[in-house]
Each structure stands twice: as C-alpha cells, then as structure tokens.
Amino acid sequence: MARTMKTAGFSVPVPVFERVQALAQRDGISPTAVIRQLVQLALPLAEMGHGIDITRLIVLAEKFDLQLDTLLAKLAPDEVKDLHVVAQRRAAKHHGA
Known part of the structure; x- marks a missing residue:
C-alpha cells in the first residue's frame, strides 16, 4: 500500500518553533499538523x-x-x-473547522 505522506526534516528558528508549539497546544494538535496546515494554506498562494x-x-x-x-x-x-451559528456549521461541514 502506497504512503500518502512523505516525511521531511526542516529547521526553523527557535522563536518560530515556539510559536508552532503554542498553536499546537492551543488547538490540541501536533506541531507537525500545524506545519502541515500552514503549508496547505500558503503553498497555493506562493505557487x-x-x-x-x-x-x-x-x-x-x-x-x-x-x-x-x-x-x-x-x-x-x-x-x-443566528447567522454566526449557520456560518460555524458551514465552516465545520466544508472546512473541518
């Protein structure tokens, strides 16, 4: 079975890593998941x-x-x-938010 992910190692400045860790703790996800989300957001714009x-x-x-x-x-x-409630439901349904 083919893997859908590729492992890569990156170095970032300590303050950047600390910010990533803070986001991960806040959102209850791993630092790797934070980096993945950031890349998915920024990569299309950069391309x-x-x-x-x-x-x-x-x-x-x-x-x-x-x-x-x-x-x-x-x-x-x-x-x-009630508009914010509808918006939150749609964000959860369509964006996993």
Whole structure:
C-alpha cells in the first residue's frame, strides 16, 4: 500500500518553533499538523506568485465582515442574530473547522 505522506526534516528558528508549539497546544494538535496546515494554506498562494500579506488579509476579512453585517442588519435584521451559528456549521461541514 502506497504512503500518502512523505516525511521531511526542516529547521526553523527557535522563536518560530515556539510559536508552532503554542498553536499546537492551543488547538490540541501536533506541531507537525500545524506545519502541515500552514503549508496547505500558503503553498497555493506562493505557487501563483502571490506574497502573503497577513495584515492585508485580516483587514480585508474584517472589512468584508463589517460590510456584510451592515447590509444584513438593514435588509434582514431578524436573520442576523443566528447567522454566526449557520456560518460555524458551514465552516465545520466544508472546512473541518
């Protein structure tokens, strides 16, 4: 049976490894799983030639969230209160979050 994973060894600066360990502990997963998730997120962007500007991504996500909240509050105020529950269910279903 063929393996679906390849083992590789990497060196990172101690502060980076400590951050990875902190994420692993916070999320209840291994440091290896944290690295795997980070690579899965960043690799497609790098392959397309995009830099990864985390601050810009966060600002865009927050802006989108605020714009959507504003629209929903005006157009469907009765549905806004449960929207986060629906979003969490969809994230769990489609993204394993």
